Amino acid sequence: MSGKSFLLYQKRNSWLERWDPRMKILAVLLFGAALLLTHSPELKTAQLLILIALWGVAKLSWRVLVFTLLSLSLFFASTMIYQALLVTSAGDVMITWGPLHFSRPGAIKGIMMCEQIAGIVLLLSLLVRTTSPILLAEGLEILLKPLKKWRLPVHEAVMMFSIALRFLPILMEEFDKIRKAQLARGGGFHRKGITSRFSGVLPMLMPLFVMSILRAKDLAVAMESRCYQGDEGRTPIRIYRFRLSDYAVFTFSLANLLFIFVW
Amino acid sequence: MIDIRNATFYYNEPDEEDEDAGHKPALSHVSLNIPFGEFVAFLGRNGSGKSSLSRLLNGIELPTEGTVLVEGHNTSERSSLPAIRRAVQIVFQNPENQQVGITVGEDIAFGLSNIGWPQEEIASRIAWAIQLVGLEADEERPVSNLSGGEKQKLALASVLALAPRCLILDEATSMLDPVARRQFVETLHEVRKQVPFTLIYITHHLEEVTGADRWVLFRSGEIIAEGTPAKLEQDTVLLENCGLELPYYHRLAGLLRQQGISVPADMNEQKLRDLLCT
Numbered sequence: 001m002s003g004k005s006f007l008l009y010q011k012r013n014s015w016l017e018r019w020d021p022r023m024k025i026l027a028v029l030l031f032g033a034a035l036l037l038t039h040s041p042e043l044k045t046a047q048l049l050i051l052i053a054l055w056g057v058a059k060l061s062w063r064v065l066v067f068t069l070l071s072l073s074l075f076f077a078s079t080m081i082y083q084a085l086l087v088t089s090a091g092d093v094m095i096t097w098g099p100l101h102f103s104r105p106g107a108i109k110g111i112m113m114c115e116q117i118a119g120i121v122l123l124l125s126l127l128v129r130t131t132s133p134i135l136l137a138e139g140l141e142i143l144l145k146p147l148k149k150w151r152l153p154v155h156e157a158v159m160m161f162s163i164a165l166r167f168l169p170i171l172m173e174e175f176d177k178i179r180k181a182q183l184a185r186g187g188g189f190h191r192k193g194i195t196s197r198f199s200g201v202l203p204m205l206m207p208l209f210v211m212s213i214l215r216a217k218d219l220a221v222a223m224e225s226r227c228y229q230g231d232e233g234r235t236p237i238r239i240y241r242f243r244l245s246d247y248a249v250f251t252f253s254l255a256n257l258l259f260i261f262v263w
Numbered sequence: 264m265i266d267i268r269n270a271t272f273y274y275n276e277p278d279e280e281d282e283d284a285g286h287k288p289a290l291s292h293v294s295l296n297i298p299f300g301e302f303v304a305f306l307g308r309n310g311s312g313k314s315s316l317s318r319l320l321n322g323i324e325l326p327t328e329g330t331v332l333v334e335g336h337n338t339s340e341r342s343s344l345p346a347i348r349r350a351v352q353i354v355f356q357n358p359e360n361q362q363v364g365i366t367v368g369e370d371i372a373f374g375l376s377n378i379g380w381p382q383e384e385i386a387s388r389i390a391w392a393i394q395l396v397g398l399e400a401d402e403e404r405p406v407s408n409l410s411g412g413e414k415q416k417l418a419l420a421s422v423l424a425l426a427p428r429c430l431i432l433d434e435a436t437s438m439l440d441p442v443a444r445r446q447f448v449e450t451l452h453e454v455r456k457q458v459p460f461t462l463i464y465i466t467h468h469l470e471e472v473t474g475a476d477r478w479v480l481f482r483s484g485e486i487i488a489e490g491t492p493a494k495l496e497q498d499t500v501l502l503e504n505c506g507l508e509l510p511y512y513h514r515l516a517g518l519l520r521q522q523g524i525s526v527p528a529d530m531n532e533q534k535l536r537d538l539l540c541t
Contacts, residue, residue: 009365222353225321
């Protein structure tokens with residue numbers, strides 16, 4: 001899977017893409033809060049299923065979804081083990097392995113934690129994949145505008161965030177190029193054994209780091225030469241207006257959060 | 264339009280206490296005047312000072328000594344920088360490193376937004392710039408889907424949208440294949456017919472600048488010669504000293520002359536073909 005398809009926002013003309021970026025950010029916050037606050041396994045599962053359904057509505061690749069979840073498998077495994085060991089209940093021990101007891105409540109708690117991690121990752125992934133970085137940055141900037149009163153560098157922070165998103169796939173491609181170049185010269189990361197693989201990765205980090213700095217420098221010069229001087233005197237690229245669908249998204253996200261409290 | 268007076272520039276300023284440290288200026292006592300509308304080619308080896316001078320013109324770098332005036336504004340005065348940057352735009356070598364937007368429209372809009380272009384006119388200006396450079400892409404097309412040549416055309420559209428008085432192309436064709444390079448140069452000349460601006464073209468490929476009004480030759484941070492292409496292309500030794508090679512039809516014309524065949528001095532590809540065919 002190329003870095004481009006894995007990380008980059010790609011236009012698919014889906015319904016989710018047309019949502020107002022401000023509303024999308026608010027919906028992500030509300031949905032994320034609901035996901036974290038619910039203690040019911042059924043509700044957590046239901047919310048995860050909604051997110052998976054939204055993935056389909058957004059016309060995103062199912063392969064990318066599987067890849068995203070598989071890349072979290074280490075987190076899932078460690079969370080399950082940790083929860084199973086931490087939450088012990090004398091009457092509900094399912095497996096006993098030496099001094100370790102794996103209980104049913106622990107396993108349920110572990111599954112809930114895994115669902116929570118997967119949910120948050122999918123939620124953020126949906127936001128980033130269905131919103132162009134520029135729109136995301138503008139949406140964030142509008143929402144964080146009140147913080148400018150305290151002279152917080154909101155615009156600069158948001159611009160850095162959007163550029164980081166824009167450059168992630170490029171950096172992944174560069175990483176792949178460096179890896180292949182070093183493989184061609186006998187780089188050690190394809191050899192057997194974790195130690196030799198790890199020591200093979202280290203020589204790739206320095207060129208990648210240097211390359212990132214140089215690219216960042218070039219981009220900064222290009223931005224500056226195109227009259228960029230922070231948010232001073234800038235006109236927003238688009239006029240944002242909430243539509244009925246945006247209000248519906250917000251209402252659904254808020255209702256979802258309130259439902260968690262009532263449940 | 265541009266007046267460079269005795270400009271010297273160091274990337275790292277030399278330490279006064281350690282004068283023998285071997286610091287060499289990127290530019291040394293350069294003076295140059297470029298009127299509005301002129302097509303000037305900066306030529307020379309890598310590291311000869313061409314790109315450094317272009318950066319001084321846009322105020323990205325400031326001269327260590329001397330002055331650089333752009334339409335009467337001194338680049339060393341911070342308050343003049345917005346006007347200078349609006350007047351002088353640069354297209355760089357690598358299109359990937361100068362694109363901020365994800366889509367064609369967003370990238371063109373970036374500069375317009377920076378200069379406070381009226382919001383209701385941004386969309387029409389984007390469409391105008393896309394059409395001007397003949398980019399076969401709508402504004403919603405992702406930048407990542409463009410070819411190298413198209414990306415460089417987008418970079419051109421992005422800077423032309425700002426209506427610059429002077430455009431600098433800093434080896435803008437060096438990462439393009441020969442066909443894309445030719446198309447880019449053709450597009451540029453078509454654009455110049457519609458929108459007048461001063462053009463400063465930095466390149467190693469002389470065939471791209473045979474139509475220039477003036478060539479400026481750089482060596483070791485100094486301007487060693489300037490003049491019309493017709494005058495300078497006669498001095499092959501000078502060009503070779505600057506790491507430059509005449510286009511093949513000039514070299515072929517020279518070889519024909521050595522064989523005693525009469526070949527006119529103002530030779531170009533078409534004329535040489537006509538001569539050989541008749």
